[in-house]
Amino acid sequence: MSYSLSALLNIFKNNLFEYLLTNKRTRRGIIMFKIIKQFTSFVAMVAVLFAFTTETMAAKKSKTLKNTQKKGFVRCGVSQGLPGFSNADASGNWTGVDVDVCRAVAAAVLGDANKVKFTPLSAKERFTALTSGEIDVLSRNTTWTLSRDADIGLTFVGVNFYDGQGFMVRKSSGITSTSQFKDGISACTNIGTTTELNMRDFFNSKGISYEPVAFEKADEVVAAYDAGRCDTYTTDKSGLAAQRTKMSNPDEHIVLPETISKEPLGPVVRQGDSVWEDIVRWSLNTMIEAEEYGITSANADSMKTSDNPAIKRLVGAEGELGAAFGLDNEWSLRIIKQVGNYGESYKRNIADPGILPDRGPNELWTKGGILYVPPAR
Amino acid sequence: MKFRILAYLFFFVGIADLFIKIFYGNIFSDLTEDYYEIANPILVFTPVLFFSIGGIFLKESKVSLTLENFGTSRIKYYSPQFICLSVVVLIFLFFTFNAQMNMENRGIDFGFGFLTQEASFDMQFSLMDYDGQDPYWWAYVVALLNTLLVAVLGIIFCTIIGVIVGIARLSPNFLIRNSAAWYVEFFRNIPLLLQIFFWYYAALRALPLPQDASPLFGVTYLTIKGYYMPAFIWNNLNIFLYSILAAIIAIIFIRYYANKLRDNEGKQIPVFYISLIILFILPALTFLAGGVSLNFEIPVLKQLSATSFIYDGGIAVPPELIALTLALSLYTATFVAECVRAGIQGISKGQKEAAASLGLTPNQVLKLVIMPQALRIIIPPTTNQYLNLTKNSSLAAAIAYPDLVLVFAGTALMQTGRAIEIVSITMLTYLSISLAIAALMNWYNKLIEIKEK
Numbered sequence: 001m002s003y004s005l006s007a008l009l010n011i012f013k014n015n016l017f018e019y020l021l022t023n024k025r026t027r028r029g030i031i032m033f034k035i036i037k038q039f040t041s042f043v044a045m046v047a048v049l050f051a052f053t054t055e056t057m058a059a060k061k062s063k064t065l066k067n068t069q070k071k072g073f074v075r076c077g078v079s080q081g082l083p084g085f086s087n088a089d090a091s092g093n094w095t096g097v098d099v100d101v102c103r104a105v106a107a108a109v110l111g112d113a114n115k116v117k118f119t120p121l122s123a124k125e126r127f128t129a130l131t132s133g134e135i136d137v138l139s140r141n142t143t144w145t146l147s148r149d150a151d152i153g154l155t156f157v158g159v160n161f162y163d164g165q166g167f168m169v170r171k172s173s174g175i176t177s178t179s180q181f182k183d184g185i186s187a188c189t190n191i192g193t194t195t196e197l198n199m200r201d202f203f204n205s206k207g208i209s210y211e212p213v214a215f216e217k218a219d220e221v222v223a224a225y226d227a228g229r230c231d232t233y234t235t236d237k238s239g240l241a242a243q244r245t246k247m248s249n250p251d252e253h254i255v256l257p258e259t260i261s262k263e264p265l266g267p268v269v270r271q272g273d274s275v276w277e278d279i280v281r282w283s284l285n286t287m288i289e290a291e292e293y294g295i296t297s298a299n300a301d302s303m304k305t306s307d308n309p310a311i312k313r314l315v316g317a318e319g320e321l322g323a324a325f326g327l328d329n330e331w332s333l334r335i336i337k338q339v340g341n342y343g344e345s346y347k348r349n350i351a352d353p354g355i356l357p358d359r360g361p362n363e364l365w366t367k368g369g370i371l372y373v374p375p376a377r
Numbered sequence: 378m379k380f381r382i383l384a385y386l387f388f389f390v391g392i393a394d395l396f397i398k399i400f401y402g403n404i405f406s407d408l409t410e411d412y413y414e415i416a417n418p419i420l421v422f423t424p425v426l427f428f429s430i431g432g433i434f435l436k437e438s439k440v441s442l443t444l445e446n447f448g449t450s451r452i453k454y455y456s457p458q459f460i461c462l463s464v465v466v467l468i469f470l471f472f473t474f475n476a477q478m479n480m481e482n483r484g485i486d487f488g489f490g491f492l493t494q495e496a497s498f499d500m501q502f503s504l505m506d507y508d509g510q511d512p513y514w515w516a517y518v519v520a521l522l523n524t525l526l527v528a529v530l531g532i533i534f535c536t537i538i539g540v541i542v543g544i545a546r547l548s549p550n551f552l553i554r555n556s557a558a559w560y561v562e563f564f565r566n567i568p569l570l571l572q573i574f575f576w577y578y579a580a581l582r583a584l585p586l587p588q589d590a591s592p593l594f595g596v597t598y599l600t601i602k603g604y605y606m607p608a609f610i611w612n613n614l615n616i617f618l619y620s621i622l623a624a625i626i627a628i629i630f631i632r633y634y635a636n637k638l639r640d641n642e643g644k645q646i647p648v649f650y651i652s653l654i655i656l657f658i659l660p661a662l663t664f665l666a667g668g669v670s671l672n673f674e675i676p677v678l679k680q681l682s683a684t685s686f687i688y689d690g691g692i693a694v695p696p697e698l699i700a701l702t703l704a705l706s707l708y709t710a711t712f713v714a715e716c717v718r719a720g721i722q723g724i725s726k727g728q729k730e731a732a733a734s735l736g737l738t739p740n741q742v743l744k745l746v747i748m749p750q751a752l753r754i755i756i757p758p759t760t761n762q763y764l765n766l767t768k769n770s771s772l773a774a775a776i777a778y779p780d781l782v783l784v785f786a787g788t789a790l791m792q793t794g795r796a797i798e799i800v801s802i803t804m805l806t807y808l809s810i811s812l813a814i815a816a817l818m819n820w821y822n823k824l825i826e827i828k829e830k
Contacts, residue, residue: 124787128796131485152794153485174683184679184687186602191783192791196498200509212499213697215777216787224777227582228601229696231685 062275064136065109065326073115076102077135080120080217083242084350085141085161094118098139100345101160101267103338104283105137108331113338122216123192127152130270137280138268141236143194148268157281159266160342162361162370164259165198166237168244171254173231178206178258181232186211188221188230195235198261222246236263241355279325285373286332290314290341292364292373297340300333314376321376332376342371384434391427422467429459476797491793492517498788500779502695513789520784521806527701527780528767528810534706535766536759539713544743546718557714565711570772572708577700577776584696587678587686596675598688603695605676605688612670616663624659628652697778701770709766713759720755721747752825760818764811771807781806 068074078086078098086096094116103113119135130138131153141163142148144156167187169175187203189195191214203210213230215221222243225233233240240255247253267284269277290296293311295303304317312318315336316329325331339345343364351357363369480487492514499509500519504526507519545557564572582601585591590598598605611617635648663669676691724747732746733739773780774787786803790796 124791127791127794131796132479147792148794153480169682170684172684173681180682182681184689185681185685186687191787196788197792200497200499204509210499211695212501213777214501214779214783214788216774216783220775220777223578227578228586229582231681 062273062279062326064270064273064276065279068109068136072110073117074102074106074109074137075119075135076105076116077119077121077126077129077138077140078102079140080122080219082141082218082239083245084238084353084355085242086118086120086139088118088120096349097160097345098141098265098267100287100339100349101139101280101284102137104287104335105280107334107338108279108283108286108325108327111334113334123190124216127154127268130154130268133270136269136276141239141265142268143236144264144266145194153271154268155271155277156266156268157277158284158373159264160284161238161265163236163238163263163265165195165234165261165263166240166259167256168225168233168240168253169231169256171252176254176256178202178256178260181206181208181210183209184211185232186213186230188213188215188225188233189235190214190218190221191216193235194261194263199234202260218243219246236265238265238350238356245353245355275325279327282325282332282376283335286314286335286376287339287342287345288364288371288373289376290332290336291343292366295336295341296344297337300336304333310375310377319377381435384431387427387431387434391424391431394427395424422463422470425463480797485794487797489798491795491798494793496789496792498792500784501777502698502779513793516789517781517785517802520779520781523778523784524767524770524773524780524782525810527698527705527770527773527778530698530702531705531709531766531770532763534702535709535713535762538706538710539759539762540717542710542714543717544721546714547721561711561714564707565715569704569708569769570775573701573704573772573776576704577697580700580703587688596673598676600688601696602687603693604699606692606694607673607675608691610672610674612672613663613668616667617660617669620660620663620667621656624656627655627659631655695778697773697776700776701773701778705766705769709762709769712762712765716755716758716762717751719758720751720753723754724750749825753822753827756818756822756825760815760822763814763818767810767814768807 076099078094078096081087082096084096086094086098088094099116099118102116102118106116107113119129121129121135121138121140126138126140126142127148129135138154139160141161142156143163144159148154149156167178175181181203185208187199187210189199189212196212196214199210199212213224215224218235218239221233221235224230226247233243235243237255237259244250244253244255267280269280290300293308293314295311295314300315303311303315306312306315306317309318313321314332316322316331316333320329322329322331340348346359346362351359359369361370363371365372493512495510496513496516497509498516500507500516502523503519504522505519507515511519542557542560545553546561548554548557584599584601587598587600587602590600593599596607631651632648635646638644638646664671674690676688676693679687679689681687728746728750729742732742737745770780771782774783777783781803786799790799793799
């Protein structure tokens with residue numbers, strides 16, 4: 001559209017001034033004829049362009065998919081730096097379990113897990129960035145709640161980390177449980193998060209008066225808590241564990257055992273593009289299901305000859321699972337090969353750096369956790 | 378003749394185009410490939426384009442346009458205005474259409490009903506009672522008061538510092554003059570956000586923890602968690618306030634009488650000292666006779682855990698407010714100081730010399746001759762600085778001071794997801810505050826300007 005529009009403008013731009021400034025009647029007649037001729041050919045060109053547009057049905061239905069394929073990269077919103085979830089190293093490479101969701105989508109849609117453009121977003125900016133079309137997937141440790149899902153034009157596609165809100169205190173304070181909190185305690189946190197609301201619910205139900213100190217950026221919260229402005233720092237427990245590694249002396253701080261809320265974190269897409277929604281959802285589900293069947297990035301190719309039809313479907317050796325999205329049949333194989341299954345991603349990003357070595361609820365349902373995804377068939 | 382037919386053709390196409398788009402929606406909407414719906418306002422523009430082309434043709438059919446008469450033609454006169462107007466209209470249409478279309482596509486509705494919903498978040502610091510159970514509009518009011526508080530404090534302090542430094546820059550004393558100049562050059566040339574971070578993280582972090590704080594002025598404590606002051610607990614506060622009011626009225630009368638005495642008999646009486654005495658004596662009398670009494674609630678150290686302490690009771694000023702006020706007033710004071718200096722230097726030297734030759738002391742020269750004239754030069758640019766300070770107070774969000782931007786355009790926006798509504802309310806609020814300050818300052822400027830008869 002923009003191309004045809006600029007062509008249209010060019011026709012007028014190139015000739016109109018010449019026309020206005022010419023004083024010979026005959027010359028003006030010629031220019032007028034030129035304008036009409038060019039305009040007609042432009043109309044014909046546009047008509048031809050739209051008559052012969054050939055695209056797959058899914059791509060036609062999904063503007064986001066079509067745009068992503070045209071641009072050649074997935075536009076993904078991540079945090080401004082949360083180790084284990086989305087964090088950029090010194091050379092600008094993003095790693096983390098949230099990042100891996102976007103990489104999986106890129107592998108499925110574009111065939112290359114590295115074709116992702118990451119946009120770091122604050123908690124405050126994230127939803128606006130998604131609804132305004134600046135990004136196409138928001139994978140930024142975002143809690144799935146009713147009001148977010150239903151109210152503001154967003155759709156949550158699944159859960160890639162089951163979390164809960166906790167408190168961090170200084171070891172030297174001697175506090176080992178939230179029951180030791182006293183009136184007047186000051187608590188540092190981020191604005192624009194469910195944390196702020198949970199914190200209020202928690203302190204109100206306990207009848208403790210507290211001083212909330214809410215910052216816009218996570219780094220500022222950590223700096224303020226580290227300097228002693230607050231007695232406790234509260235956010236998702238995974239976040240606490242990750243931010244602890246950023247403190248001047250991590251060993252001086254402990255995370256209290258209590259969990260005061262449910263925080264299912266997952267990727268989000270814009271409402272109204274169900275094909276794109278499905279692609280992101282099943283990219284995530286593929287990673288989890290691959291772990292369930294023991295398919296890893298190393299053995300994915302050899303699994304094509306497996307006896308189990310479920311495994312064969314997952315690596316694209318059987319069935320036509322990609323067709324529904326307008327993707328080829330190898331989409332899931334590419335995810336597993338390039339990004340790995342969920343277990344690999346967790347180990348690489350969260351367990352190995354020592355953030356949360358114990359998977360807790362994020363273990364597969366077959367191993368005592370609550371990770372359970374619908375079957376890919 | 379040929380042109381007239383072409384003109385009518387274009388008019389017809391333009392009208393048809395417009396009607397199709399009004400009554401049948403945008404027939405090209407399927408063709409827009411991007412979800413930004415960029416094409417929409419541009420397609421609305423096409424009827425305008427058709428009309429204008431038609432207009433040119435119609436014009437052509439009447440007068441033959443040549444290079445010679447182009448300069449005086451109406452086309453040359455009207456086309457720039459027409460282009461400007463259509464660009465403005467187009468930009469406006471572009472954004473409204475975009476917002477409307479995108480919100481519709483994503484199932485977001487527009488409305489201000491959320492303002493009555495329960496806010497359900499707490500605020501660190503508020504001038505009026507606020508609880509999470511209050512509705513969003515109350516959170517807005519409370520946050521607005523916080524913004525006004527820091528703006529008013531900043532304006533007061535920056536005026537005091539600015540006037541002192543501005544006069545000091547013209548001092549005959551080398552040390553005073555140069556330190557004032559250094560202060561201005563230093564604080565004026567560092568970005569404000571950086572200064573705010575400096576005062577918050579560097580300077581305030583150097584403060585002691587509550588348990589290590591030594592008392593300031595005996596009963597106040599400046600700690601990392603805030604500045605703790607004793608709270609005043611009044612008995613019969615209203616009598617005390619009336620007495621202050623009475624003292625002020627008495628002072629106004631005395632000044633009037635003193636002026637009259639000076640004008641008629643040439644006698645000088647020390648008005649300043651008399652005023653000061655009245656201002657102290659009258660309220661003090663109420664303590665003795667009026668039944669007024671004052672108690673202090675002194676902050677007491679309270680232990681929260683093995684290593685964390687807090688002061689209980691009294692008034693606690695959060696460090697965020699201190700840092701923000703400090704940074705805003707120190708920064709803006711440099712500009713005010715320059716305004717003051719410019720105002721004083723804008724008064725011709727002859728005025729000062731003439732006043733001195735009448736036998737006025739340097740202080741009297743400044744107070745009676747220079748300042749009343751200089752104020753006329755100082756006020757308008759200083760108004761700008763007050764507006765800047767107020768707008769700059771929105772940087773509070775960086776250091777967790779719960780102002781309008783942090784609470785309303787931050788937390789409330791996030792919790793409700795109503796970006797357009799909240800941002801437009803916030804913008805309108807800042808606009809109103811700024812216009813109110815400007816109106817107040819313009820009124821004051823009118824008051825002191827030269828009265829021409």
